[in-house]
Amino acid sequence: MTSAQPRYLRPGRFVRAIRMDAFVAFLVRRGVNVWGSRVLSVRGRKSGEMRTTPVNLLTFDGEQYLVAPRGHTQWVRNLRAAGEGELRLGDKVQRFTAIELPDEAKPALLRAYLKRWAWEVGAFFDGVGPKSTDEELRAAAPNHPIFRLTIEP
Structure with missing residues (x-):
């Protein structure tokens, strides 16, 4: 399912109202692994x-x-342009470089991601889940950019 316009799904009204991203970021900055x-x-x-x-x-x-x-969020567009960034958990900061993967490399990664976080993000995958076929995951791949990270020592 490829479209001319890259797909981006805005957070819903409920998520924006409770500011879930801000709450998770608050916890993670304090070292709580969520x-x-x-x-x-x-x-x-x-x-x-x-x-x-x-x-x-x-x-x-x-x-x-x-x-x-x-989908193709602002952080995705920024990471494509920068090619590097940082991940933080509490006081620990890991610098990394990133390479975006081609769609054909994504099915196994999407399955693993959905197996772990479908309860949180499954609504953004249009019915595709961890038990979906490789064909279904390949069809969803263009809508979900994936970056392989190389963490700096």
Whole structure:
């Protein structure tokens, strides 16, 4: 399902009202690991200022990945432009470089991501879940950018 316009799903009214992202970011900045959440910092492609947002860090086959459940968000666009960023959990900051994966490399990663976080992000995947076929996951892949991270020592 490829469209001319990259897909982006805005947070719903309820999520915006309770400011869930802000609450998770508050906890993560204080060192509380909320199901693998980190605060992502990446330089804005227009402003040049550091921008932050909570993300779920996926570890799969010894590698670390960021998956964009809401699609082609601002953090995705900024990370594409910058190619690097930081992940924070409490006082621990990890600098990284990122490479965006092609769609054909995504099915196993999407399955692993949904297996862990479908309860939180499943609504953004249009019925695709951890038990979906590879074909269904491949069809969803263009709507969900994934970056492989190389953490700096």
